[in-house]
Amino acid sequence: xxxxxxxxIKTLRRPAILIPQFYEPKAPALDLQEPFIPVxxxxxxxxxxxxxxxxxxxxxxxxxxKRVHAHIIRKGLDQxxxxxxxxxxxxxxxxxxxxxxARLIFSQVYCPNxxxxxxxxxxxxxxxxxxxxxxxYGQMRRDDILPVSFTFTxxxxxxxxxxxxxxxxxxxxxxLKIGGFVQDxxxxxxxxxxxxxxGCLDFARRVFDELPTRDVISFTAxxxxxxxxxxxxxxxxxxxxxPVKDMVAWTAMVTGFAQNAQPKEALEYFEKMQNSGVxxxxxxxxxxxxxxxxxxxxxxxxxxxxFAEKSGFGLTDNVLVGSALIDMYxxxxxxxxxxxxxxxxxxxxxxSYSSMIGGFAMHGCAREAIxxxxxxxxxxxxxxxxxxxxxxxxxxxAGLVEQxxxxxxMMENGCGIKPSVDHYTCMIDLLGRAGRxxxxxxxxxxxxIEPNGSIWGALLGACRxxxxxxxxxxxxxxxxxxxxxxxxNYVLLSHIYASAGRWEDxxxxxxxxxxxxxxxxxxxxxxxxxxGGLHNxxxxxxxxxxxxxxxxxxxxxxxxxxxxxxQPILSSAPYDVSDEEKERILLTHSEKLxxxxxxxxxxxxxxxxxxxNLRICEDCHSVMxxxxxxxxxxxxxxxxxxxxxFRKGICSCGDFW
DNA sequence: ATAGGGTTAG
Numbered sequence: 001x002x003x004x005x006x007x008x009i010k011t012l013r014r015p016a017i018l019i020p021q022f023y024e025p026k027a028p029a030l031d032l033q034e035p036f037i038p039v040x041x042x043x044x045x046x047x048x049x050x051x052x053x054x055x056x057x058x059x060x061x062x063x064x065x066k067r068v069h070a071h072i073i074r075k076g077l078d079q080x081x082x083x084x085x086x087x088x089x090x091x092x093x094x095x096x097x098x099x100x101x102a103r104l105i106f107s108q109v110y111c112p113n114x115x116x117x118x119x120x121x122x123x124x125x126x127x128x129x130x131x132x133x134x135x136x137y138g139q140m141r142r143d144d145i146l147p148v149s150f151t152f153t154x155x156x157x158x159x160x161x162x163x164x165x166x167x168x169x170x171x172x173x174x175x176l177k178i179g180g181f182v183q184d185x186x187x188x189x190x191x192x193x194x195x196x197x198x199g200c201l202d203f204a205r206r207v208f209d210e211l212p213t214r215d216v217i218s219f220t221a222x223x224x225x226x227x228x229x230x231x232x233x234x235x236x237x238x239x240x241x242x243p244v245k246d247m248v249a250w251t252a253m254v255t256g257f258a259q260n261a262q263p264k265e266a267l268e269y270f271e272k273m274q275n276s277g278v279x280x281x282x283x284x285x286x287x288x289x290x291x292x293x294x295x296x297x298x299x300x301x302x303x304x305x306x307f308a309e310k311s312g313f314g315l316t317d318n319v320l321v322g323s324a325l326i327d328m329y330x331x332x333x334x335x336x337x338x339x340x341x342x343x344x345x346x347x348x349x350x351x352s353y354s355s356m357i358g359g360f361a362m363h364g365c366a367r368e369a370i371x372x373x374x375x376x377x378x379x380x381x382x383x384x385x386x387x388x389x390x391x392x393x394x395x396x397x398a399g400l401v402e403q404x405x406x407x408x409x410m411m412e413n414g415c416g417i418k419p420s421v422d423h424y425t426c427m428i429d430l431l432g433r434a435g436r437x438x439x440x441x442x443x444x445x446x447x448x449i450e451p452n453g454s455i456w457g458a459l460l461g462a463c464r465x466x467x468x469x470x471x472x473x474x475x476x477x478x479x480x481x482x483x484x485x486x487x488x489n490y491v492l493l494s495h496i497y498a499s500a501g502r503w504e505d506x507x508x509x510x511x512x513x514x515x516x517x518x519x520x521x522x523x524x525x526x527x528x529x530x531x532g533g534l535h536n537x538x539x540x541x542x543x544x545x546x547x548x549x550x551x552x553x554x555x556x557x558x559x560x561x562x563x564x565x566x567q568p569i570l571s572s573a574p575y576d577v578s579d580e581e582k583e584r585i586l587l588t589h590s591e592k593l594x595x596x597x598x599x600x601x602x603x604x605x606x607x608x609x610x611x612x613n614l615r616i617c618e619d620c621h622s623v624m625x626x627x628x629x630x631x632x633x634x635x636x637x638x639x640x641x642x643x644x645x646f647r648k649g650i651c652s653c654g655d656f657w
Numbered sequence: 658a659t660a661g662g663g664t665t666a667g
Contacts, residue, residue, distance in 0.1 A: 189659040220660040355664045389665045457667035
């Protein structure tokens with residue numbers, strides 16, 4: 001500000017020598033006494049303008065810009081809107097507050113053209129406040145200057161940024177009123193994006209349908225919107241209509257499937273994408289990696305990692321790919337590989353740390369998780385709310401109640417993060433797992449947030465571990481209201497009753513399930529063979545071509561285990577039937593079938609990795625544990641909650657899950 | 658100028 005001295009301002013007031021490119025009719029009349037500008041002089045000026053533009057583009061500091069501005073004034077180009085617009089844009093790019101310099105330049109121009117106006121509006125749109133951008137738009141209209149489409153895109157983008165859909169609609173109205181602009185592809189696409197980000201999918205669709213022509217960007221914006229709302233059918237329909245599919249559009253589909261728990265479709269689309277000859281970048285890869293994580297398919301995952309390395313998005317120098325890989329290896333059962341990735345990364349951000357901490361937590365490595373968290377604080381990577389979920393979960397799985405409470409207290413005081421319902425869920429889980437059910441219940445009643453399904457679910461889960469039907473009933477009552485269709489809750493309650501031998505209550509819950517026409521999620525276990533092929537096993541599976549052989553192998557195994565002291569844990573079959581029948585039911589559990597299949601088909605040094613969609617039962621846990629000792633095999637089971645590493649008869653969860 | 662971005666609990 002100070003540098004713009006009075007002298008400078010005086011210079012600014014001097015009438016322009018030449019006719020600027022975008023002079024409006026309202027420009028002051030030329031002084032006819034001025035000498036006629038010869039052609040050579042004009043050419044010279046054009047050349048100078050071009051030079052100045054390129055110099056402005058390379059400016060990286062305010063001082064440099066000011067120097068160029070002084071030069072512009074010296075050369076008598078201080079009314080050249082073209083140059084000044086460029087100047088304002090560069091100022092904006094360097095994040096110089098609009099009010100300090102750009103606004104002053106603007107006020108010195110006699111007849112600002114729409115581009116200069118728009119540059120200032122854009123500046124305010126980027127830096128805020130939005131009100132000033134809107135005010136300037138009003139001034140522009142009062143000055144009777146027609147906006148350009150870029151004026152609208154700038155304003156709309158600002159609305160999108162602060163999710164102000166009301167203002168967005170007004171601007172939409174303006175673009176209709178002035179005419180022609182809603183039909184502009186840029187404006188149309190920005191409108192779609194604004195409505196999408198503000199959650200007004202219907203409006204977005206209407207803009208899309210009313211556009212005279214649409215490009216791949218219009219399509220992609222809507223595809224993403226449908227994907228985010230969980231409607232992959234609508235997304236696919238649009239995608240099929242898209243004549244030319246580019247990398248971003250393909251990636252939107254891959255990401256959509258990955259985020260909607262359809263990892264197989266995600267991988268399918270990734271393969272189609274490559275067949276269509278489109279390139280792949282780190283965004284695509286991170287989604288593909290996330291799909292692998294969900295599948296627990298470590299062979300495919302390794303292939304994707306090699307692919308990433310080959311296409312120049314290696315884990316060492318790409319944070320996005322690296323962080324996704326950490327999560328993937330953790331979820332595929334190899335926390336060691338996850339840590340290798342973490343260590344080899346050049347840059348690590350909050351995602352990398354949070355994923356690694358969460359990975360340790362998932363595998364029951366509480367000490368490592370806490371150490372990494374402390375290291376993270378030391379290297380000044382700011383933890384976020386997800387980081388804390390990881391740390392608290394780690395404490396919870398290891399029974400470290402006091403440690404957990406310490407970190408929970410740290411959130412608000414040390415890190416300025418308000419504990420969310422997720423963090424309270426962790427605390428309920430922490431207390432509940434440790435058997436402090438009454439304390440957990442008390443926390444629910446006194447916490448400042450309305451308890452949701454997760455909160456009561458955590459308590460109900462703890463009641464299962466500690467076989468407490470009394471507290472379970474309190475939790476279940478709330479849960480059945482909050483999640484009336486959550487089949488898992490009913491099943492859990494019936495198991496708790498069963499383990500207490502309360503068969504009447506068990507059948508009461510079963511009746512409730514029938515009355516609500518809920519269907520039990522079928523138990524599904526998955527293993528990868530040595531060639532990367534995936535094999536699914538449902539409980540009591542007779543579909544698998546080798547099912548007879550598998551059953552025989554399982555029976556042989558159990559016979560051998562019994563010799564070494566294994567006793568079936570009959571309470572894991574929550575039915576009021578004879579002990580023989582219970583034992584028969586236990587034999588049908590999908591993870592046991594998967595184990596037998598792996599023992600049958602894989603070589604002795606190969607780690608057996610089983611992924612299960614439901615929680616592993618006590619009997620299967622005991623079988624896995626003993627089998628790991630008897631057969632000298634390493635067995636890794638991922639259930640819907642966490643990992644169990646069975647080595648030499650011992651599980652990483654410490655029989656506490 | 659406008660489209661795709663990873664880590665979360667029971």
